[in-house]
Amino acid sequence: MTDNLNKSYMSYVFIWIILLCLTALTVFCSTLQLGHPAIWIALTIATIKGSLVLLFFMHLKDEQSFIKYAFLVALIVLAIFIGLTFFDVLYR
Amino acid sequence: MTMESNHHLNFLAPQPDRSWLGSWIFSTDHKRIGILYLVAISTFFLVGLCLGLLMRLELIAPGGIIMGPQTYNALFTVHGVIMIFLVVIPSIPAVFGNMILPIQLGAKDVFFPRLNLLSWWLYMFGAGVAVISLFTGGGPPDTGWTFYVPFSTMTKSNTTLSVFGVFILGFSGILTGLNFITTVHRLKPSTTPWMKLPLFTWSLYFTAWIQVLVTPILAITLLLIILERVIGLGLFDPTKGGDPLLYQHLFWIYSHPAVYIMILPAMGVISEIVPVFARKPAFGYRAIVFSGFVIATAGSMVWAHHMFVAGISDTAVMVFSFLTFVVAIPSAIKVFNWTATLYKGSIYLGPPLLYALAFIFLFSLGGLQGLILGSAGTDMHVHDTYFVVGHFHYVVFGGAIFGFFAALHYWLPKMFGRLYNYEWATAALFLKFIGFNLLYFTMLIMGVQGMPRRYYDYLPEFQNLQVISTVGSWILAAGIIMMVINLFYGMRYGEKAGDNPWGGATLEWTVSSPPPAENFEGEPVLTRSPYDFKDIKAPHAE
Numbered sequence: 001m002t003d004n005l006n007k008s009y010m011s012y013v014f015i016w017i018i019l020l021c022l023t024a025l026t027v028f029c030s031t032l033q034l035g036h037p038a039i040w041i042a043l044t045i046a047t048i049k050g051s052l053v054l055l056f057f058m059h060l061k062d063e064q065s066f067i068k069y070a071f072l073v074a075l076i077v078l079a080i081f082i083g084l085t086f087f088d089v090l091y092r
Numbered sequence: 093m094t095m096e097s098n099h100h101l102n103f104l105a106p107q108p109d110r111s112w113l114g115s116w117i118f119s120t121d122h123k124r125i126g127i128l129y130l131v132a133i134s135t136f137f138l139v140g141l142c143l144g145l146l147m148r149l150e151l152i153a154p155g156g157i158i159m160g161p162q163t164y165n166a167l168f169t170v171h172g173v174i175m176i177f178l179v180v181i182p183s184i185p186a187v188f189g190n191m192i193l194p195i196q197l198g199a200k201d202v203f204f205p206r207l208n209l210l211s212w213w214l215y216m217f218g219a220g221v222a223v224i225s226l227f228t229g230g231g232p233p234d235t236g237w238t239f240y241v242p243f244s245t246m247t248k249s250n251t252t253l254s255v256f257g258v259f260i261l262g263f264s265g266i267l268t269g270l271n272f273i274t275t276v277h278r279l280k281p282s283t284t285p286w287m288k289l290p291l292f293t294w295s296l297y298f299t300a301w302i303q304v305l306v307t308p309i310l311a312i313t314l315l316l317i318i319l320e321r322v323i324g325l326g327l328f329d330p331t332k333g334g335d336p337l338l339y340q341h342l343f344w345i346y347s348h349p350a351v352y353i354m355i356l357p358a359m360g361v362i363s364e365i366v367p368v369f370a371r372k373p374a375f376g377y378r379a380i381v382f383s384g385f386v387i388a389t390a391g392s393m394v395w396a397h398h399m400f401v402a403g404i405s406d407t408a409v410m411v412f413s414f415l416t417f418v419v420a421i422p423s424a425i426k427v428f429n430w431t432a433t434l435y436k437g438s439i440y441l442g443p444p445l446l447y448a449l450a451f452i453f454l455f456s457l458g459g460l461q462g463l464i465l466g467s468a469g470t471d472m473h474v475h476d477t478y479f480v481v482g483h484f485h486y487v488v489f490g491g492a493i494f495g496f497f498a499a500l501h502y503w504l505p506k507m508f509g510r511l512y513n514y515e516w517a518t519a520a521l522f523l524k525f526i527g528f529n530l531l532y533f534t535m536l537i538m539g540v541q542g543m544p545r546r547y548y549d550y551l552p553e554f555q556n557l558q559v560i561s562t563v564g565s566w567i568l569a570a571g572i573i574m575m576v577i578n579l580f581y582g583m584r585y586g587e588k589a590g591d592n593p594w595g596g597a598t599l600e601w602t603v604s605s606p607p608p609a610e611n612f613e614g615e616p617v618l619t620r621s622p623y624d625f626k627d628i629k630a631p632h633a634e
């Protein structure tokens with residue numbers, strides 16, 4: 001029991017460190033003056049971070065598949081909204 | 093459970109263990125919550141109606157008649173906010189979704205009954221905040237219901253509070269949507285196949301998904317306005333590196349799908365009524381279900397057609413214009429399916445069907461006007477004119493609200509166990525139909541002639557049409573009052589409706605009217621398709 005608990009604590013800390021690294025990566029990328037690709041890089045990193053939080057901290061990984069699909073739908077919808085907005089922003 | 097002793101009684105029966113008021117506002121019975129919404133939404137509808145009548149009265153002649161320009165600005169804003177966020181968006185899902193969905197599905201209640209009650213309380217709280225904002229601070233908001241920046245971040249009127257009210261209302265909608273999605277998935281009897289679900293249930297299911305997915309975007313956007321006003325965040329302010337167009341994107345990412353939150357449930361109502369009154373299975377059941385899905389998805393990808401002249405890129409104009417035309421296809425599929433269902437049916441022109449036909453006519457006109465606005469070229473000409481106002485009312489009033497009226501005439505006899513007077517209902521519909529077209533068709537003409545929307549004053553050449561439009565608003569209001577009286581009177585003193593006054597085949601017509609508190613004894617087993625009328629006698633056929 002305690003073993004299990006320690007193990008899950010360790011994995012949370014591990015995820016947290018990954019999140020911190022990804023944040024550092026975002027900050028680093030923003031200094032590179034990459035132009036338009038910078039947006040896609042930032043969004044990709046943000047998506048990975050959000051997914052990690054949902055999967056581990058909010059226990060989505062232990063849920064049944066329907067809940068996972070529902071999450072995927074939200075992700076796709078958000079991607080479409082942001083993507084379509086770029087038809088305006090990128091070509092203005 | 094306290095209900096154990098009287099679960100076989102109808103849900104309207106007094107509950108001796110509670111005070112009368114408590115038995116309503118703390119009830120977790122989905123049918124009672126539906127009635128709570130019905131009372132609240134009808135009240136706000138009548139308030140919004142009065143504001144609309146005042147506006148039309150002001151416009152009966154050029155110059156000031158009964159109010160000043162600032163009052164007029166507040167009036168069209170408050171009319172819009174009330175009608176959209178307090179009436180049309182919740183209307184059919186909150187009232188008839190709550191009343192009918194669980195019964196149609198074969199369930200005893202929604203999946204989260206207490207969350208359902210919380211949604212109603214959030215709705216009332218949000219509405220209360222919006223009402224308080226009218227009488228406090230710098231006076232009622234004057235931004236228009238779209239709260240466009242930069243004006244909404246600068247105006248002295250009490251915009252912060254009214255925006256916060258709408259923010260709270262959003263949560264009510266999200267929770268109701270979540271509840272309905274869960275209800276359909278978890279409480280659908282395992283013996284019922286998905287493709288045997290009634291079309292109204294399907295439409296509520298897709299609507300719930302739109303609500304859950306896009307309403308948070310509205311909530312965040314409104315929060316950003318508040319932050320902009322309170323701490324000057326600068327997200328939408330070009331002098332601070334922001335972009336005012338970002339606001340319009342965010343707002344319409346929610347507000348165009350919101351039109352489908354309004355119209356999809358109404359389409360569901362029509363899909364329910366037409367087969368019952370034609371005594372024929374719905375033509376193309378699968379096509380109707382699938383087109384609902386396409387409307388929900390494609391309808392969420394067209395929002396920038398509201399921004400063609402706002403300075404977005406030409407590429408975006410082309411993409412969104414194209415997508416807008418794509419959405420017209422599934423809507424047209426539904427209209428074709430309804431007419432094909434009527435074809436060679438044994439039609440009974442009862443009040444619900446007449447309302448449904450009015451819906452089909454007005455919604456089709458509104459949809460076609462949408463294509464004029466969706467093509468970038470013609471949109472340049474009519475953008476921000478009365479044409480937009482006319483189109484909007486054809487879709488939202490002629491569509492969603494007429495669908496709501498149709499649902500009232502179809503399902504209220506089930507909820508209250510009594511019928512209204514058919515002749516009165518029909519006469520009221522004709523009054524409304526005539527008044528409606530006088531009121532809004534003249535707006536389309538004025539729009540093409542160049543009458544801008546939201547203007548307090550106008551040039552003398554518009555006066556004839558403005559007068560016709562105002563007279564139309566009186567006829568429309570007379571029809572609505574007639575309908576309300578007829579329904580009220582029928583609910584109390586009307587003839588007994590019986591369990592199945594229209595000869596419907598879905599599950600809600602198998603329980604008594606009014607339904608028992610727990611809907612069914614045990615889990616009902618589906619014995620027929622939702623539109624299989626074999627051996628069901630329609631009372632009007634005798």
Ligand SMILES: [Cu+2]
Pocket residue numbers: 347348351394395397398
């Ligand atoms: Cu739109």
